[in-house]
Amino acid sequence: MANTREIRRRIRSVENTAKITNAIQLVAASKMRRAQDRALQARPYAEKMQTVLGHLSGVAGEPETAHPLLERRDVNETTVILITPDRGLCGGLIANLERHTGEIVLGPDAGGSGDISMIPVGRKGGDYFQRFGIDFRASFQELGDYPGLAETQPISRIAIDDYTDGKVDQVMLVYASFVNTVTQVPVTVPILPVEPPASDEESSGETQYIFEPSPQEVLADLLPRYVDLLVYQAVLEAAASEQSARMVAMRNATDAANDMISDLTLVYNKARQEQITSELLDITGGVEALKG
Amino acid sequence: MPLTLEIITGERRLLRQEDVDEVVAPGSLGELGILPNHAPLITSLVPGELRVKTGNDVEEFFVSGGFLEVHSDEVTVLADAAEHGSEIDAARAEEARQRAVERLEQASDADRARAQAALSRSLQRLRVLEHRRRRGGGGRDMSRPTA
Secondary structure (H helix, E strand, O other): OOOOHHHHHHHHHHHHHHHHHHHHHHHHHHHHHHHHHHHHHHHHEEEEEEHHHHHHHHHHOHHHHOOOOHHHOOOEEEEEEOOOOOOOOOHHHHHHHHHHHHHOOOOOOOOOOEEEEEEEEEEHHHHHHHHHEEEEEEEOOOOOOOOOHHHHHHHHHHHHHHHOOOOOOOOEEEEEEEEOEEEEEEEEEEOOOOOOOOOOHHHHHHHHOEEEEEEHHHHHHHHHHHHHHHHHHHHHHHHHHHHHHHHHHHHHHHHHHHHHHHHHHHHHHHHHHHHHHHHHHHHOOOOHHOOO | OEEEEEEEEEOOOOEEEEEEEEEEEEOOOOOEOOOOOOOEEEEEEHHHEEEEEEEEEEEEEEEEEEEEEOOOOEEEEEEEEEEEEOOOOHHHOOOOHHHHHHHHHOOOHHHHHHHHHHHHHHHHHHHHHHHHHOOOOOOOOOOOOOO
16 A cells, blocks of 8 residues: 555646646637637538539530639649647547548558648648658648638648649648537548539529629639638638547546546545554554553 | 628628618629619629618628629628628728838839738728718617627
C-alpha cells in the first residue's frame, strides 16, 4: 500500500488536470455553438447558388458557353486542399483526417499517373505532411475560430489561378464534415473542374431564363464565387467539427480524471484508516504493557 | 400576386419577405425594376442600392455585387455582402471612401482596380444612406440584428 502522502499528491495532480480539461471543454462548448450556427447559416446561400448553377448548366453544356473552370483535362497534377485544426486536444479528429488524406496522397496509386501537391490549411495537417516531402503550393494557418469569406478567399483564389494557368488539373478538398456533435467524418470533395449540379427537370426543361449580360458572363462571374463558397463552407464545417471534437474529447478527459480522483480517494481513505488502526493498536498495546 | 424576396449572403439570410410589390436592383447592365409576373431572369449585380417597395413603404439595402434570380414571382438576391439601410455605419463608409480616394491617387495599376472597387462600394453605401435620410428613415431597424 502506497503511503498516504504519495496518494494525496497524485490526487492533487489529477485534480489540476481535470481543472484544465474542464476549462478547455467549456471554452470549446461555447465556440462550438457559434461555429455550428455559422456552418448552418451558410447553407441557404450554397443551396441557392447550386440551383442557379443548375439552371445555367443546361446552357453551359454548349461549347460556345463553356468556361475554363468547367474544362476537364488529363490529370498531370492533383492538388489536395487539406483543412485541419491549428491545435490539438481534439481526440481522434486530426489522426482520422491524416489517415484519410494519407490514402489519397501517399497511397500506392496516389494521383493516378500524375503528381500530387497540397495546400494545407491549419498547422496540424501541414506539419504532418511536410515530413513526407510533399510539394506545398501554399499553406495557411491561424484562420481564427470564426473565419469569414475574406479569410478563405485567398485559398480558393490560389486553386482557381493554378487551375486556370494549367499548373494543376484537378483540385480536391479534404475536411472533417460535421455530422453532429459526436460524429465528424473526413470527406473528399472534388472542386475543380467544377461539376455543375444536375439541373432538375422542372427548371431547365420548361423555363427559358433571360441572362444579363449573357450566359457566358454570368457563368464567368458565378463559377469563381461558387468555388470560393465551397471552400468557405468546408472551412466553416471544419471549424464546427474541430470545436465539437474538442468539446467531446475534453469532456471524456474530465470524466476520466474525476473517476480517477474518486478511485484514488477510496485508496487514500483505506490507507489512512489502516494507519490509524495500527497506531491505535500500538497505543493499546503500550497501555496493556504498562498495566502488566 | 405580390413577389417573394429573399436576400442571402454567404454569411446569413438577411431577409425573406413575402408581400413585396416591386424590387429595384443594381444590375450589371443598369438598374432594373422587377414587378410581379416578371419573366425568368438571372443577372449579375454591381455594388449599389436595392430598393424594396411594399405598399407605400420603401426600404433601402446595400448590395456589394452578386446575382439576382427571378423565377415564378420569387426574387432571390445572392449577394457577396448586403446590409439594410439601418445597418450602414456612416462614419465607416466615409472613412472607407477617403481611404479609397487616397489609394487611388498613389496606386499602381494592380492596386488601382481594387481601390476603384472599394471606392464604388463606399460611395454606394453613402448613397443608400442619403436616400434613407431624404425619405425620412423609419421602417425596420436592423442595426441590432436578432441572433
